[in-house]
Amino acid sequence: MIVIRSATAADVPALAASRWEFRASRAAPTEDRSAFIERCAAWMRTALSRDWRAWVAVDGDPGVRAPGESEVILGHVWLCVIGKIPNPAGQREKQAYISNMYVRPAARGGIGTRLLNQAIEWAEENDVEYALLTATPRSRTLYGRHGFAVSDDWLIRPSRGKAV
Helix, strand or coil: CEEEEECCHHHHHHHHHHHHHHHHCCCCCCCCHHHHHHHHHHHHHHHHCCCEEEEEEEECCHHHCCCCCCCCEEEEEEEEEEECCCCCCCCCCEEEEEEEEEECHHHCCCHHHHHHHHHHHHHHHCCCCEEECCCCCCCHHHHHHCCCCCCCCCCCCCCCCCCC
């Protein structure tokens, strides 16, 4: 039984390792794994105590684990609330940035949908006007099924020497 729950500070080491797994599978790392995990874990601890939220998918059946074995995080999604300048035209004053959506390859097949639904539900319950994200070509269909669409409103300017 897979359980979706809010991430806690205790999850940070596993989340940082998962971030390495996620990103290193897409591009060759330029940083040592242990140094990255240490740096990423410090960032995640701070982020979770401020304006980021994260949810994890774990195997919720304790009978599957050996005694003393901790939960295994199968997937996760992060959401950052971004405040907007007040608008007299009735627009809500929060937007959400969804990031770092990842499910381990062996666990794929519905967990990503459940994680995304959790983030969307949280955003709707917390008066967020809209959520935005960047998608890989492979993940576009998942996001499209949940109401995400390409917007003509956003213009992106990368920093010098960086591609979008």
